[in-house]
Amino acid sequence: MFTRAEGGSVLVGERCQLYIPSAAAQRSSTSASQQQSAT
Secondary structure: OOOOOOOHHHHHHHHHHHHHHHHHHHHHHHHHHHHHHHO
């Protein structure tokens, strides 16, 4: 993944920006479904 020194940080930055929100959305949706099922 980090073989390319040029733009490596750019790729990592894009991945972080794209991956973190998706993970947060999955967590929020999962917690929401758990709360609904619990109540």
